[in-house]
Amino acid sequence: MTTDPRMLSLWHDTAGEDWTPRPPLPGDTDVDVAVVGAGFTGLWTAYYLARADPSLRVVVLEREVAGFGASGRNGGWCSALFPASPAWLAARYGTEAAVGQHRAMQATVDEVGAVAQREGIECSWAKGGTVSVARTPVQLERAREEVRTARGWGFGEQDVTLLGADEARRRFDATDVLGATYTPHAAVIHPARLVRGLARAVERLGVRIHESTDVTGIGPRVVSTDRGRVRAGVVVRATEGYTAELPGLRRQLAPVYSLMIATEPLPDATWERIGLHGRETFNDHRHLIVYGQRTADGRLAFGGRGAPYHFGSRVRPEHDREPATFEALRRVLVEMLPAVRDAAVTHTWGGPLGVPRDWCASVGLDRRTGLAWAGGYVGDGVSTSNLAGRTLADLVLGRSTELTALPWVGHRSPRWEPEPLRWIGVSTALRVMTTADAVEQRTGRPARRAQLVNRLLGH
Numbered sequence: 462m463t464t465d466p467r468m469l470s471l472w473h474d475t476a477g478e479d480w481t482p483r484p485p486l487p488g489d490t491d492v493d494v495a496v497v498g499a500g501f502t503g504l505w506t507a508y509y510l511a512r513a514d515p516s517l518r519v520v521v522l523e524r525e526v527a528g529f530g531a532s533g534r535n536g537g538w539c540s541a542l543f544p545a546s547p548a549w550l551a552a553r554y555g556t557e558a559a560v561g562q563h564r565a566m567q568a569t570v571d572e573v574g575a576v577a578q579r580e581g582i583e584c585s586w587a588k589g590g591t592v593s594v595a596r597t598p599v600q601l602e603r604a605r606e607e608v609r610t611a612r613g614w615g616f617g618e619q620d621v622t623l624l625g626a627d628e629a630r631r632r633f634d635a636t637d638v639l640g641a642t643y644t645p646h647a648a649v650i651h652p653a654r655l656v657r658g659l660a661r662a663v664e665r666l667g668v669r670i671h672e673s674t675d676v677t678g679i680g681p682r683v684v685s686t687d688r689g690r691v692r693a694g695v696v697v698r699a700t701e702g703y704t705a706e707l708p709g710l711r712r713q714l715a716p717v718y719s720l721m722i723a724t725e726p727l728p729d730a731t732w733e734r735i736g737l738h739g740r741e742t743f744n745d746h747r748h749l750i751v752y753g754q755r756t757a758d759g760r761l762a763f764g765g766r767g768a769p770y771h772f773g774s775r776v777r778p779e780h781d782r783e784p785a786t787f788e789a790l791r792r793v794l795v796e797m798l799p800a801v802r803d804a805a806v807t808h809t810w811g812g813p814l815g816v817p818r819d820w821c822a823s824v825g826l827d828r829r830t831g832l833a834w835a836g837g838y839v840g841d842g843v844s845t846s847n848l849a850g851r852t853l854a855d856l857v858l859g860r861s862t863e864l865t866a867l868p869w870v871g872h873r874s875p876r877w878e879p880e881p882l883r884w885i886g887v888s889t890a891l892r893v894m895t896t897a898d899a900v901e902q903r904t905g906r907p908a909r910r911a912q913l914v915n916r917l918l919g920h
């Protein structure tokens with residue numbers, strides 16, 4: 462790794478970690494389960510497997526260090542969001558399955574907090590919910606529609622509720638607030654502390670983690686690395702935004718970048734004005750996804766999409782940093798919260814997330830080849846990866862459970878188009894979303910092209 466891990470993000474910088482890599486794979490070895498990637502997906506899988514059957518020989522192989530990828534760098538929203546909507550899932554798997562998937566996500570938020578507590582992981586997990594403010598009449602209509610749709614699927618007041626302007630501002634006093642949706646099903650975390658603490662918990666359970674070990678190929682019951690070959694009954698691919706770099710998997714998940722900024726710790730008086738007293742995660746109802754949290758040390762960490770997709774699904778360290786996107790994020794943050802105009806931005810960073818062609822995350826195990834996978838979370842992976850880890854443990858152990866019956870299990874997303882079609886498609890969708898909000902602001906009407914892109918994606 463060329464970069465000092467502390468430079469990767471606010472979270473890496475403040476995790477209080479010694480980032481010296483664990484020893485690499487010492488040479489050829491045989492195990493029961495080989496996990497590729499030491500992010501949340503790989504580590505949760507190892508965690509639940511080792512707890513369920515301590516006799517299993519589980520090894521985790523990581524090219525950099527545990528928590529190097531999105532798991533160490535994200536917005537810290539441990540939410541119940543799942544990238545495929547109930548309507549999309551219901552059309553393919555039925556209503557009960559679709560609702561079951563979203564209910565399982567709600568329970569997962571608490572499961573993450575429970576494990577953090579049980580394992581003594583100090584990751585500042587706090588369940589304050591999410592407040593999504595509506596700052597234009599079009600956004601307000603979208604907020605109302607969201608609540609109406611949720612009711613149609615049987616989600617009640619305890620799941621999502623519409624707040625009037627005053628109540629919304631009491632939670633989060635952004636500019637131009639006309640109302641908000643609020644859901645209690647979300648917590649905030651310090652992601653690097655969770656992923657690093659999880660790595661230690663997994664080791665305490667007897668799992669071996671080898672860092673600085675580059676996996677060069679994954680095949681049926683075998684993993685090739687620059688340090689030797691691992692033969693395994695099951696091979697779990699947990700490489701998310703980096704998957705396209707593996708041989709034969711270039712069109713599996715498109716790496717789309719999400720970027721973030723963080724301010725210096727803000728004075729109490731500023732927090733008095735902003736709110737977020739329950740450490741609610743926050744955003745607004747614009748098209749282009751933005752997300753924020755009040756950190757445990759009193760900063761604002763704020764992120765969003767909008768960075769370019771790179772031809773050929775290239776993933777490079779330099780793509781983590783796009784000055785124009787950082788500047789745009791700062792502009793949006795100050796426009797929402799003028800009280801932070803003079804606050805210094807102390808950290809800027811980003812990373813790739815994995816986007817499947819149909820935007821539906823999936824998890825599965827092909828028993829014939831012993832190849833297992835989980836991912837395609839499209840930026841909702843903090844809690845979804847926990848559900849994936851529990852599900853993979855059940856699948857590997859041959860158990861039929863409520864989790865293995867969920868509709869995302871065994872779901873196969875189509876592959877992305879070859880280039881240049883992939884680049885044209887992803888870039889166009891990103892551009893439409895980026896301009897849609899400006900169009901709405903100017904015209905006061907819903908941006909039709911953004912609605913069309915959403916419809917094409919089935920969301």
Ligand SMILES: Cc1cc2nc3c(=O)[nH]c(=O)nc-3n(C[C@H](O)[C@H](O)[C@H](O)COP(=O)(O)OP(=O)(O)OC[C@H]3O[C@@H](n4cnc5c(N)ncnc54)[C@H](O)[C@@H]3O)c2cc1C
Nearest residue numbers: 498500501502524530531532535536538676812841842843
């Ligand atoms: C800036 C940003 C903000 C985000 N915000 C949120 C949020 O607030 N809430 C949310 O739910 N989700 C968020 N996400 C998404 C979320 O972080 C991810 O979905 C989740 O962390 C994915 O976990 P993972 O373990 O599957 O992948 P990763 O954490 O990316 O782990 C994959 C690991 O595999 C390793 N690897 C890759 N290739 C190889 C190889 N060939 N050999 C060995 N090792 C390899 C990588 O080094 C990496 O450590 C965000 C993502 C980003 C980038």
